[in-house]
């Protein structure tokens with residue numbers, strides 16, 4: 339009886355009840371917002387969305403426009419979750435400064451996020467892993483396996499081989515005057531180098547790109563060992579792109595809002611596809627190793643190192659502390675995945691930007707060439723060895739200046755495990771704090787004439803540089819474990835480039851452009867090339 343009456347009342351007043359519920363929700367949202375602790379300046383959020391409508395799909399652009407309005411310490415909301423952004427060196431020191439796990443409060447990459455768990459990264463791998471024990475284990479493993487001199491020497495050999503092949507294609511393109519799309523070529527070079535290093539399976543995506551361009555109907559005969567290579571690399575780019583989406587957006591929006599729902603599903607399907615591929619790679623290589631007699635050497639690759647760790651065929655004798663067992667499949671695939679997600683488009687994007695700048699400033703290009711000539715005594719096939727890299731001081735300064743001017747990772751986060759005082763404001767534990775690396779390294783307070791591309795600042799003024807104003811690979815406990823490998827790849831390519839070609843931007847006035855995909859992926863960097871004339 340009562341239920342019937344209640345139903346009639348609800349039915350007759352349906353819209354009033356819905357409206358009242360919404361009004362109450364909105365009022366409650368703003369009561370909470372205006373009474374929040376430690377109010378920082380920042381854009382006014384709206385219920386459910388937070389500031390999503392102002393951020394859109396270009397987070398670095400929004401972070402910069404908020405900074406110009408609200409200063410170097412501000413907050414924004416995604417749904418009802420608060421995020422903080424800093425762009426000052428003294429604040430950055432609090433986040434990135436401490437060098438030991440014991441002393442740092444900012445040991446996490448981000449606050450708890452359901453989306454990160456859905457991607458399978460919350461307790462696995464490295465970059466977004468919040469489980470300190472497994473993160474620390476995986477990290478030690480990756481650092482040791484990718485920064486040993488023997489690994490780096492192999493990396494030089496392989497990178498040189500891929501470069502040689504690419505330059506053959508470029509010479510053919512030069513003859514017909516076809517411009518070179520740098521981001522496309524750097525991507526395929528990265529794919530061939532990283533996937534081959536990681537899996538031991540020779541990739542041929544550079545040949546595939548050349549064949550696709552159909553230059554003078556010439557075709558490369560080089561065949562890779564893995565047909566799905568380019569598809570796999572593209573899936574990794576999508577996976578990287580999905581990280582910011584899954585980390586920032588509330589599950590409610592991702593799962594229910596038209597447009598977002600399909601993107602969410604695409605990212606989850608992509609994750610599943612990658613995991614299947616990783617499993618296949620691992621089981622195939624495991625079988626190959628089992629079928630290789632003990633007295634025959636194994637082809638070295640990161641996957642082989644991972645599979646043989648703590649077995650009788652241990653290649654590198656990597657010591658990661660208490661665990662002396664062979665790695666479990668889950669550990670194995672999460673470390674391998676991190677090599678791809680961390681290594682693929684970071685290095686290729688960074689080198690693309692370097693090439694943009696040196697194509698724009700010919701005097702800088704010629705200075706690098708002079709240095710190469712001095713260090714190697716010749717420009718005809720310089721003998722690239724690891725030990726020579728530290729002598730390439732000018733080249734190093736150019737790479738640093740390029741990252742300073744336009745970093746591929748321009749906004750990156752950490753989160754603390756305890757409350758932290760920032761300028762008298764308490765930032766609560768488990769709040770994601772982003773550092774706007776690009777704003778820091780383009781701030782005239784820290785860098786004179788920041789808009790000027792001036793590599794000399796890294797040679798002459800390095801001592802006086804404000805600490806924590808430039809963090810190309812981060813700093814402290816979570817500093818990039820792949821930096822040595824990345825530098826080796828970039829320098830090997832640049833040595834060969836300056837000694838082989840003269841380069842020029844097709845559009846001399848082209849600005850640096852990017853597409854945001856967690857990292858900034860360069861677009862529209864096109865070059866004319868000509869064989870070097872002495």
Ligand code: HEM
Pocket residue numbers: 447464465466477480484676677679680681682684685688746747750809810811812813814815816817818819820821823824
């Ligand atoms: C020029 C190329 C690269 C740039 C600019 C770059 C930059 C960065 C930055 C800024 C961080 C954050 C560090 C921090 O929190 O202190 C990072 C983390 C990371 N990078 Fe790189 N990186 C590059 C290449 C690579 C390569 C080649 C690998 C492959 C092994 C890699 C793997 C990673 C991983 C796994 C992390 C997460 C580390 C952790 O959370 O413990 N990166 N990178």
